[in-house]
Amino acid sequence: MALTLERRSSPRTTPAAAGTDVLIMEAEEKWMMPAKLLDLSSDGARVSPGILVSTGRRICLLFEKVPEAGWIDADAVRAAG
Secondary structure, three states: OOOOOOOOOOEEOOOOOOOOOEEEOOOOOOEEEEEEEEEEEEEEEEEEOOOOOOOOOOOEEEEOOHHHOOOEEEEOOOOOO
8 A cells, every 4th residue: 555645734635425516606707507526625626517617717616515605716726628
Protein backbone atom coordinates (compact mmCIF):
# COMPACT_ATOMS: atom_id res chain seq x y z
CA MET A 1 0.00 0.00 0.00
CA ALA A 2 1.39 3.40 -1.03
CA LEU A 3 1.51 6.15 1.55
CA THR A 4 -0.11 9.44 0.47
CA LEU A 5 1.33 12.67 1.78
CA GLU A 6 -1.24 15.44 2.17
CA ARG A 7 0.40 18.78 1.29
CA ARG A 8 -2.66 20.99 1.46
CA SER A 9 -3.08 23.25 4.46
CA SER A 10 -6.75 22.24 4.42
CA PRO A 11 -7.26 18.53 3.57
CA ARG A 12 -10.15 17.68 1.26
CA THR A 13 -13.23 15.89 2.55
CA THR A 14 -15.02 13.47 0.24
CA PRO A 15 -18.83 13.23 0.49
CA ALA A 16 -20.74 9.94 0.21
CA ALA A 17 -19.99 7.69 -2.78
CA ALA A 18 -22.85 9.14 -4.86
CA GLY A 19 -21.70 12.72 -4.20
CA THR A 20 -23.83 15.58 -2.98
CA ASP A 21 -26.15 17.54 -5.22
CA VAL A 22 -25.21 21.15 -5.93
CA LEU A 23 -26.77 23.83 -8.12
CA ILE A 24 -24.40 26.02 -10.13
CA MET A 25 -25.65 29.41 -11.26
CA GLU A 26 -23.81 31.99 -13.35
CA ALA A 27 -23.13 35.12 -11.28
CA GLU A 28 -25.29 37.17 -13.69
CA GLU A 29 -28.14 34.64 -13.24
CA LYS A 30 -28.39 33.82 -16.95
CA TRP A 31 -28.27 30.04 -16.47
CA MET A 32 -28.36 27.36 -13.79
CA MET A 33 -27.41 23.65 -13.85
CA PRO A 34 -27.21 20.71 -11.45
CA ALA A 35 -23.84 19.20 -10.46
CA LYS A 36 -22.31 16.72 -8.02
CA LEU A 37 -19.88 17.72 -5.27
CA LEU A 38 -16.83 15.43 -5.52
CA ASP A 39 -14.70 16.86 -2.71
CA LEU A 40 -14.48 19.94 -0.51
CA SER A 41 -11.92 21.84 1.57
CA SER A 42 -11.90 25.22 3.28
CA ASP A 43 -10.31 26.87 0.24
CA GLY A 44 -11.95 25.05 -2.67
CA ALA A 45 -14.16 22.31 -4.02
CA ARG A 46 -14.33 20.00 -6.99
CA VAL A 47 -17.70 19.65 -8.67
CA SER A 48 -18.85 17.68 -11.69
CA PRO A 49 -21.40 19.67 -13.72
CA GLY A 50 -23.36 18.33 -16.69
CA ILE A 51 -21.36 20.59 -19.06
CA LEU A 52 -18.00 22.31 -18.67
CA VAL A 53 -17.89 25.75 -17.08
CA SER A 54 -15.13 27.88 -18.58
CA THR A 55 -12.16 28.86 -16.44
CA GLY A 56 -12.29 32.31 -14.87
CA ARG A 57 -16.09 32.47 -14.85
CA ARG A 58 -17.85 33.84 -11.74
CA ILE A 59 -20.41 31.34 -10.47
CA CYS A 60 -22.56 30.72 -7.40
CA LEU A 61 -23.13 27.36 -5.66
CA LEU A 62 -26.12 26.17 -3.64
CA PHE A 63 -25.63 22.95 -1.66
CA GLU A 64 -28.65 20.64 -1.45
CA LYS A 65 -27.89 19.53 2.11
CA VAL A 66 -27.23 23.08 3.39
CA PRO A 67 -29.78 25.35 1.68
CA GLU A 68 -29.81 27.72 4.66
CA ALA A 69 -26.23 28.74 3.70
CA GLY A 70 -27.66 30.35 0.57
CA TRP A 71 -25.78 30.95 -2.67
CA ILE A 72 -22.00 30.92 -2.23
CA ASP A 73 -19.84 32.98 -4.63
CA ALA A 74 -17.07 31.07 -6.41
CA ASP A 75 -14.66 31.22 -9.35
CA ALA A 76 -14.09 28.39 -11.81
CA VAL A 77 -10.30 27.93 -11.70
CA ARG A 78 -9.92 24.61 -13.55
CA ALA A 79 -11.93 22.73 -16.14
CA ALA A 80 -11.37 19.23 -17.51
CA GLY A 81 -13.21 17.22 -20.12
